[in-house]
Amino acid sequence: MALPLWKNLLQTTKERILQQRRLSLYNGAHGYEEELIKKKLQQFAGGSINLSKEDNGIGILTLNNPKLMNAFTGTMMVELQERITELENWKDGKGLIVYGAGNTFCSGSDLNAVKEISNSQDGMDMCMFMQNTLTRLMRLPLISVALVQGKAFGGGAELTTACDFRLMTPGSEIRFVHKHMGLVPGWGGAARLVQIVGSGAALQLLSGTARVDPEKALRLGFSEQTLSSSDETRALEEARAWLSQYTEGPVSVIRAMKKVVTAGRELPLEDALRTEKDIFGTVWGGPANLEALVRRPKHK
Numbered sequence: 001m002a003l004p005l006w007k008n009l010l011q012t013t014k015e016r017i018l019q020q021r022r023l024s025l026y027n028g029a030h031g032y033e034e035e036l037i038k039k040k041l042q043q044f045a046g047g048s049i050n051l052s053k054e055d056n057g058i059g060i061l062t063l064n065n066p067k068l069m070n071a072f073t074g075t076m077m078v079e080l081q082e083r084i085t086e087l088e089n090w091k092d093g094k095g096l097i098v099y100g101a102g103n104t105f106c107s108g109s110d111l112n113a114v115k116e117i118s119n120s121q122d123g124m125d126m127c128m129f130m131q132n133t134l135t136r137l138m139r140l141p142l143i144s145v146a147l148v149q150g151k152a153f154g155g156g157a158e159l160t161t162a163c164d165f166r167l168m169t170p171g172s173e174i175r176f177v178h179k180h181m182g183l184v185p186g187w188g189g190a191a192r193l194v195q196i197v198g199s200g201a202a203l204q205l206l207s208g209t210a211r212v213d214p215e216k217a218l219r220l221g222f223s224e225q226t227l228s229s230s231d232e233t234r235a236l237e238e239a240r241a242w243l244s245q246y247t248e249g250p251v252s253v254i255r256a257m258k259k260v261v262t263a264g265r266e267l268p269l270e271d272a273l274r275t276e277k278d279i280f281g282t283v284w285g286g287p288a289n290l291e292a293l294v295r296r297p298k299h300k
């Protein structure tokens with residue numbers, strides 16, 4: 001028997017909350033009180049995080065606070081979480097480009113806000129809030145790329161590591177400046193950097209606050225490609241074209257592909273293999289698979 005509309009809505013909302021909890025790292029058991037830190041962050045307003053969803057299944061997430069080199073204010077942190085929730089619920093999504101307005105990526109957290117929350121409780125809460133959000137970004141069933149133009153410093157550098165890939169424009173720079181601020185990364189950037197470039201290179205980049213230009217990033221395997229243009233519109237076009245070689249194809253298959261890789265990246269081997277089996281089951285005998293069996297393509 002069909003459920004009444006309000007019960008359906010309640011059920012969907014419950015499922016969404018449960019899904020968000022599953023994908024997050026911290027909850028009440030870790031002394032994390034999300035509503036409290038959100039309230040605190042809302043006090044430091046400015047800038048925005050914008051999302052546009054294109055018909056080709058590519059989302060464009062824009063950090064928009066160019067006056068402060070796209071530094072993350074408190075409200076931007078909260079908005080980032082909201083946009084990630086939107087992306088989790090976007091069933092037609094296949095890819096995501098993260099970039100900064102005004103031809104620069106992001107200069108990290110807003111130092112004005114940081115000063116106001118420099119006590120240890122607020123620092124821990126902000127850290128857990130951002131780790132939860134960036135972990136959910138990393139686990140999206142979308143192939144994500146950070147388009148780095150200008151500077152990606154501090155938390156901005158950390159954000160690039162939550163994407164599957166990085167593309168850099170000529171003259172751009174990624175730099176983990178935390179040491180100069182008396183800090184280490186706290187948004188998950190160190191753990192992810194080790195996975196991307198290995199522990200030796202990560203230690204050098206972090207403890208040496210090294211400037212990573214496009215050439216160095218390519219050498220380290222930190223970036224996939226240096227784009228030819230540093231013009232904002234043209235760079236975005238190039239990033240779209242680069243990403244589309246991976247997002248071309250049926251939505252169900254592209255999303256499943258990202259899920260099997262996420263499992264392989266995050267889970268112990270046996271769990272990853274079982275997850276791969278389950279995800280395989282979602283595409284085997286599916287429309288794209290049946291259509292291909294009829295077409296019998298030659299992979300020349």
Ligand SMILES: CCCC(=O)SCCNC(=O)CCNC(=O)[C@H](O)C(C)(C)COP(=O)(O)OP(=O)(O)OC[C@H]1O[C@@H](n2cnc3c(N)ncnc32)[C@H](O)[C@@H]1OP(=O)(O)O
Nearest residue numbers: 067068069071107108109110111112151153154155186187
């Ligand atoms: C766990 C997270 C850890 C963190 O993210 S800690 C934050 C790490 N980030 C930083 O320390 C960046 C500090 N900023 C800089 O080094 C330079 O501003 C930067 C990014 C190289 C850009 O240099 P320039 O191109 O010369 O531009 P500029 O310095 O005149 O900056 C333009 C305006 O933006 C402001 N700004 C840049 N980064 C900021 C930030 N993170 N928080 C707050 N304000 C920031 C800067 O103060 C300046 O404002 P104003 O024009 O002086 O009012």
